Amino acid sequence: MSEIAEIIDSLENRIEKLFTKINSLERDSISLKAQLSDAASVIQKQSEEISKLKSECESLKMTNSLLGGEENKRDTKLKINSLIREIDYCIAQLSD
DSSP states (O other): OHHHHHHHHHHHHHHHHHHHHHHHHHHHHHHHHHHHHHHHHHHHHHHHHHHHHHHHHHHHHHHHHHHTOGGGHHHHHHHHHHHHHHHHHHHHHHHO
16 A cells, blocks of 8 residues: 555656646746747847838938949949939920
């Protein structure tokens, strides 16, 4: 009979350890989910910042080429020609 009691005590101890481990894993899971959410938020903010900076960079490149620096003369001429074509097209559309 004492062997059965020892087996039951052993099982109870194992079950208690399992419950403790489950609770610990649940806490870890909640913590990791919070960290994942924070990381996703940071990634979203950084993506928006990257898009904004890319847009600013393109605007600065356009401005620089329109200002006519020596290294950008060709780009400036091409952009001016493109703008003139667009203006001519708009005038032609208005004339019709």
